[in-house]
Amino acid sequence: MKDTPLATIVDRINQTLENVIAPEIESTIVRGQLFAVVELLNQLQGKYEYRHDLMAQDIQVGRQMLATLIEAFEKAGVETPEAVSTLTREVDLSGMSGDQLREVRNGVEGAVSHALDLLHANRSRIDQAEQVEKAVLGQLGQNILRDMMLFRPQRFDKISQRAQEE
Amino acid sequence: MTAIQDDPEMVSYLAKKLGAEDLTIRDVWQNTEGWSMETFSLALEYSKGGARIEQEIILRRQPVSGLLEPYDVSTEYRVLAALQETGVAIPETYWYEPDPAVFERPFYAMEKVVGEVHFLTQETDPDYRLIPDDEERASLADDFLSNLVRIHACDWQSLGLDFLGDPGPGKGSALGQTEYWEAVIDRGGFRKKPLVTLAVNWLRENAPENDTVRLVHGDYRTGNYICKEKRIRAILDWEMVHLGDPHEDLVYVLGQLWRSPPPTEWVSHLLPEEEFLRSYEELSGITVEPEKLQYCQVLNDLKGIGIMTTATNAFVKNKTPDLRPGIFGTLLDMAYAGLAQHLDGGLKA
Numbered sequence: 001m002k003d004t005p006l007a008t009i010v011d012r013i014n015q016t017l018e019n020v021i022a023p024e025i026e027s028t029i030v031r032g033q034l035f036a037v038v039e040l041l042n043q044l045q046g047k048y049e050y051r052h053d054l055m056a057q058d059i060q061v062g063r064q065m066l067a068t069l070i071e072a073f074e075k076a077g078v079e080t081p082e083a084v085s086t087l088t089r090e091v092d093l094s095g096m097s098g099d100q101l102r103e104v105r106n107g108v109e110g111a112v113s114h115a116l117d118l119l120h121a122n123r124s125r126i127d128q129a130e131q132v133e134k135a136v137l138g139q140l141g142q143n144i145l146r147d148m149m150l151f152r153p154q155r156f157d158k159i160s161q162r163a164q165e166e
Numbered sequence: 167m168t169a170i171q172d173d174p175e176m177v178s179y180l181a182k183k184l185g186a187e188d189l190t191i192r193d194v195w196q197n198t199e200g201w202s203m204e205t206f207s208l209a210l211e212y213s214k215g216g217a218r219i220e221q222e223i224i225l226r227r228q229p230v231s232g233l234l235e236p237y238d239v240s241t242e243y244r245v246l247a248a249l250q251e252t253g254v255a256i257p258e259t260y261w262y263e264p265d266p267a268v269f270e271r272p273f274y275a276m277e278k279v280v281g282e283v284h285f286l287t288q289e290t291d292p293d294y295r296l297i298p299d300d301e302e303r304a305s306l307a308d309d310f311l312s313n314l315v316r317i318h319a320c321d322w323q324s325l326g327l328d329f330l331g332d333p334g335p336g337k338g339s340a341l342g343q344t345e346y347w348e349a350v351i352d353r354g355g356f357r358k359k360p361l362v363t364l365a366v367n368w369l370r371e372n373a374p375e376n377d378t379v380r381l382v383h384g385d386y387r388t389g390n391y392i393c394k395e396k397r398i399r400a401i402l403d404w405e406m407v408h409l410g411d412p413h414e415d416l417v418y419v420l421g422q423l424w425r426s427p428p429p430t431e432w433v434s435h436l437l438p439e440e441e442f443l444r445s446y447e448e449l450s451g452i453t454v455e456p457e458k459l460q461y462c463q464v465l466n467d468l469k470g471i472g473i474m475t476t477a478t479n480a481f482v483k484n485k486t487p488d489l490r491p492g493i494f495g496t497l498l499d500m501a502y503a504g505l506a507q508h509l510d511g512g513l514k515a
Contacts, residue, residue: 003355003356003478003495003498004478004481004482004492004495008482009492009495012481012482012484012489012492013489015484015487016487016488016489019487020487062360065360106358109358109359109360110358112360112363113357113358113359113360113362113363114358116360116363116364116367117363117367119367120367120370120371123371130513130514131514131515133364133367133368133513134510134513134514134515136360136364137361137364137506137509137510137513138510140360140361140364140506141506141510144361144499144502144503144506145503147499147502147503148499148500148503150499151496151499151500153288154288154497156287156493157285157287159490159493
């Protein structure tokens with residue numbers, strides 16, 4: 001969910017409200033209410049973002065995973081690529097916008113992914129490579145659990161029940 | 167939905183295809199249960215051979231974009247056409263139309279099978295029954311099993327289904343599917359997620375052998391068949407059909423999303439897991455291997471992420487005005503949680 005900027009989600013919602021739903025509404029009052037929703041959402045643009053603490057946690061856990069992987073590489077004498085090691089450096093996240101945080105997080109995730117591929121390619125040289133992967137999965141699991149706690153119940157039946165109602 | 171109904175070119179096209187005269191499209195409606203291919207029901211009335219005929223047909227059209235892109239509706243048509251005489255419950259196929267000038271995008275026409283599709287909802291009530299009549303549930307469970315066995319038993323080579331791509335013996339089935347879904351996730355822009363990388367590498371490392379390649383439906387569950395009078399009349403949604411290991415379908419059937427709530431936890435709201443697997447073995451002669459089930463579970467989770475990331479990408483890139491693909495972006499966290507849990511079971515401490 002956090003991979004899509006909220007501004008993009010709102011843009012898509014507004015496009016569908018204006019171009020798909022509004023033309024189908026016959027009542028001018030209801031159509032007016034719909035455009036009020038579009039206007040409200042539009043005015044929120046640029047004034048909200050995902051929670052910074054969640055993005056910062058993602059980055060922090062990503063760095064922990066990198067540390068775990070680099071330690072395994074060093075023990076096995078596998079050289080850590082610079083593209084991976086540079087991402088372990090601390091960066092001041094406090095003044096960053098949501099988009100900037102997302103960029104940092106994507107960079108760290110990309111580096112972890114790169115390091116995991118390197119681990120896989122060198123698994124015959126790295127002692128207990130699978131245990132290292134399990135440790136990384138454990139670190140990743142903290143944030144996966146957190147995101148699951150934020151998940152709200154689905155209402156797919158409301159979206160797809162037209163045929164049954166007719 | 168009056169565009170087709172009032173289109174004289176479509177009326178003329180359908181009359182020609184059906185060998186009909188004086189054809190009118192009495193009604194058209196688009197089904198909303200499916201979230202991928204576009205399905206239109208057409209109520210037709212026409213004259214043929216001196217008789218006045220009323221007939222409902224289905225037009226299944228390739229969408230612009232969505233969960234399983236890139237789309238090729240001809241694959242589904244060719245598979246259904248090939249399976250007509252195999253005893254698998256499927257609709258009769260009529261024709262495939264590749265010309266986008268006819269109905270904006272390629273589509274195929276088939277019989278409208280009358281009946282009910284059970285729509286799955288998330289229920290927690292322990293007494294909830296999607297199919298309240300026990301006799302009906304038992305009958306549907308029998309049909310559910312026998313159709314799956316027929317799909318897996320069909321001689322895909324003699325049916326001309328090798329166009330689906332024979333993964334070959336050995337690790338071909340497992341590695342082929344891993345590579346396929348990895349590429350799908352990559353196209354959606356999510357390949358560099360650490361969990362995806364862990365899963366892809368684990369699947370490569372642990373790929374099981376499969377020397378008997380089978381036709382795999384790929385989306386086999388309650389909700390994807392039409393039933394009437396306690397029998398399954400048509401197995402639907404063949405968009406993910408391919409050649410591979412039948413354990414893929416078994417794991418899909420066992421999915422949590424289509425189980426009845428605890429304490430029953432019937433698979434596909436039909437029957438207990440042990441009974442399903444035991445009956446499948448008896449009917450198919452295929453031995454169910456627990457290690458393969460574990461492997462295919464991780465593969466199935468990766469596939470789920472592939473579908474969700476494709477849909478998310480279609481939404482983000484504004485490929486469709488349909489908002490439903492955007493909802494899949496909200497489900498990714500749940501898919502990641504499932505994959506992490508199953509992968510944890512596969513990785514040795």
